[in-house]
Structure formats: structure tokens, C-alpha cells
Amino acid sequence: MPASAPRLALIHTGGTIASRPSPDGRGLTPQTPPELPGLEGVRVSEFQPFNLPSPHVTPAHMRQLAQLIGELAADHDAVVVTHGTDTLEETAFFLHLCLPAAVPVVLTGSMRHAEEVSWDGPGNLLDAAQVALCPDTAGRGPLVVFGGDIFDARTVTKVHTSAVDAFGGYPGPIGRIDRTPAGPQVRYFATPEPRPTFRPDTLDRRVEILYAYAGWQGEGYAEALSRADGLVIAALGTGNLPPELLPLIEASDKPVVLATRTHAGPILPVYGYAGGGATLVAAGAIPASFLNAHKARLLLLLLLSLGLGREDVRRVFAEGVF
Ligand SMILES: NC(=O)C[C@H](N)C(=O)O
Numbered sequence: 406m407p408a409s410a411p412r413l414a415l416i417h418t419g420g421t422i423a424s425r426p427s428p429d430g431r432g433l434t435p436q437t438p439p440e441l442p443g444l445e446g447v448r449v450s451e452f453q454p455f456n457l458p459s460p461h462v463t464p465a466h467m468r469q470l471a472q473l474i475g476e477l478a479a480d481h482d483a484v485v486v487t488h489g490t491d492t493l494e495e496t497a498f499f500l501h502l503c504l505p506a507a508v509p510v511v512l513t514g515s516m517r518h519a520e521e522v523s524w525d526g527p528g529n530l531l532d533a534a535q536v537a538l539c540p541d542t543a544g545r546g547p548l549v550v551f552g553g554d555i556f557d558a559r560t561v562t563k564v565h566t567s568a569v570d571a572f573g574g575y576p577g578p579i580g581r582i583d584r585t586p587a588g589p590q591v592r593y594f595a596t597p598e599p600r601p602t603f604r605p606d607t608l609d610r611r612v613e614i615l616y617a618y619a620g621w622q623g624e625g626y627a628e629a630l631s632r633a634d635g636l637v638i639a640a641l642g643t644g645n646l647p648p649e650l651l652p653l654i655e656a657s658d659k660p661v662v663l664a665t666r667t668h669a670g671p672i673l674p675v676y677g678y679a680g681g682g683a684t685l686v687a688a689g690a691i692p693a694s695f696l697n698a699h700k701a702r703l704l705l706l707l708l709l710s711l712g713l714g715r716e717d718v719r720r721v722f723a724e725g726v727f
Pocket residue numbers: 419420421422457458459460488489490491492514515516517
């Protein structure tokens with residue numbers, strides 16, 4: 406292979422793309438990482454920092470991955486990460502927040518395992534590698550490629566528990582890869598925006614998520630707030646809550662971020678009834694903009710770990726530059 410051949414780092418972390426039925430008959434478990442099919446003229450180096458089902462992945466693993474990618478970026482042109490789909494969007498967003506956009510990083514996974522007829526692992530992996538190596542991908546930072554669609558780490562979300570097209574998210578893919586007889590065709594529909602990185606030395610803060618529902622009177626709120634350094638609430642609609650939550654939020658001195666449990670759309674503090682978004686924001690709550698609750702949690706975790714206070718946290722969420 407010529408010395409000028411592109412260098413790709415392939416990082417395996419587990420998930421269904423590495424899974425098979427376990428020999429003890431208990432069900433699927435991560436075992437062997439997938440092989441990258443049909444990519445000629447590329448020098449591929451493989452790494453496996455851990456081999457986990459993605460429900461076992463924590464922010465500490467995400468940080469470990471960010472550090473590894475930071476090291477590999479010095480002598481690789483692009484990075485692909487295989488990952489379980491359940492928390493893939495969280496790892497993608499964490500990497501998006503921590504890594505400079507100059508490093509092309511593409512995450513992918515599969516919804517079917519290697520012993521199923523419709524295994525989607527090899528196709529997704531090849532797509533991810535080709536997107537990562539595509540010159541137009543440079544400067545976009547971590548992306549997710551699944552089913553030929555290319556997603557922004559901020560907006561991508563798992564939208565189906567079992568379908569092969571498991572990823573979506575408002576306002577949809579930012580690009581697409583298709584295979585043609587002439588080779589892969591990658592098209593982008595959006596241009597990247599400049600953004601800062603958030604890189605604390607340690608992840609030593611605790612952020613919990615509470616999920617709002619009709620009739621919630623704040624059960625669990627005080628306990629969560631006493632344990633945590635900040636809370637995210639998956640609130641109703643544009644960021645509204647039952648009236649009982651208003652005095653609880655008013656009395657909180659720790660950051661309380663409002664996301665929505667609705668699958669798309671921003672937090673807008675417009676309603677003035679007790680518990681309406683306008684009253685919650687006046688009481689100190691911080692709107693999460695378009696981020697879902699689990700991504701807002703990661704941003705809040707990084708900001709608190711950087712030592713930011715409530716007003717600086719509010720400013721970062723309000724500016725929306727992340
Ligand atoms: N399709 C998958 O990868 C789901 C699996 N439970 C995981 O996230 O590890």
C-alpha cells in the first residue's frame with residue numbers, strides 16, 4: 406500500500422454490531438467486532454477500548470473514547486466508531502461537545518446481529534468509513550451514519566426499537582451516502598457552524614433526569630436534587646409542568662434545565678399559567694433549546710464539571726452554540 410494511502414482508525418466498542426447469541430443460550434451479547442468489508446487502498450488500524458452493550462456505556466467511557474480519538478487524530482485521517490444503538494446518540498453528542506470539528510469521526514452500529522439474514526452491520530460500517538474518508542466530511546466533527554443517512558450529533562436520535570432505519574430526529578439527516586457503480590456518492594445538505602469545545606479535566610458532577618407526566622406533583626424531585634448537582638426535566642410540550650413543580654423550581658439553587666418529552670421542537674417559555682414555561686423560566690429554570698433531555702444532561706454535566714455556575718450555564722444554553 407502506498408505511504409500516501411488514507412489512514413482510518415476503526416474503534417470498536419460493542420453493541421449489536423459486535424453481538425451474537427451467547428453460547429449459554431441467555432440471549433445476544435457483544436462478542437466479536439465486525440469486519441470492514443471492501444475498502445481498498447486504505448490503511449485501517451483497529452482498536453477496542455471496551456466491548457459493551459451500549460446500555461452499559463457511561464460518560465466515563467465516552468470520555469475515554471474522546472481521549473483515544475484525540476490521540477489517534479495525530480496520525481489518522483478519519484475515525485469510525487462502532488457502538489450499540491441504544492446510547493449511540495449520547496456518545497455521539499458527548500464527542501461532538503469535546504472534540505474539535507477538524508477531526509472526522511463517524512459513529513455507526515447495527516440493528517441486526519451477525520447471524521441474522523438481514524445483518525445491517527457490514528453495510529453501515531462501509532458507509533461510515535466512506536463518509537469518514539470523504540473530503541466533504543472534513544470540519545464537521547462527529548457524525549452518525551445509519552441506513553445511508555448522515556446525521557448531526559446534536560439532532561440525531563433513535564426513533565425505532567427494532568427497525569433497521571432506527572435513527573432520525575428533527576429536522577432530519579444532514580447528508581446521504583449511496584453506492585453507485587462508479588463508487589460511493591456522498592452529498593451534504595448543510596454546512597457546519599463554528600462552535601467551541603467543552604473539555605473538563607474530570608467528570609465529577611452528577612446530573613439526573615426527571616420525566617414529567619400528567620398529574621406529576623413533584624415526586625422524586627427533592628431526592629434527585631439533593632443527590633445531584635443539577636437536574637434536567639423532560640417537560641411537557643414547549644417546557645411546561647404541573648403547577649406543583651413551580652414552587653419546587655423556585656426554591657432550587659442548583660441548575661434545573663427544561664427539555665421536552667415531545668419528540669421534536671424547541672423549549673419556548675410562552676405560557677403564563679402556574680407551571681407554564683414562562684413562569685418556570687422566571688423561577689430560574691434553564692431552557693434546553695432543541696436538545697433532548699439526555700443530550701441536555703450531557704451538556705450540563707460537562708458545564709458543571711468545568712466549574713460553571715448557574716448563570717453561565719444559562720448563557721451557554723441560551724446562546725445555543727454547541
Ligand atoms: N442495536 C443495538 O446495538 C442495541 C443494543 N442493545 C446496544 O445498544 O448495545
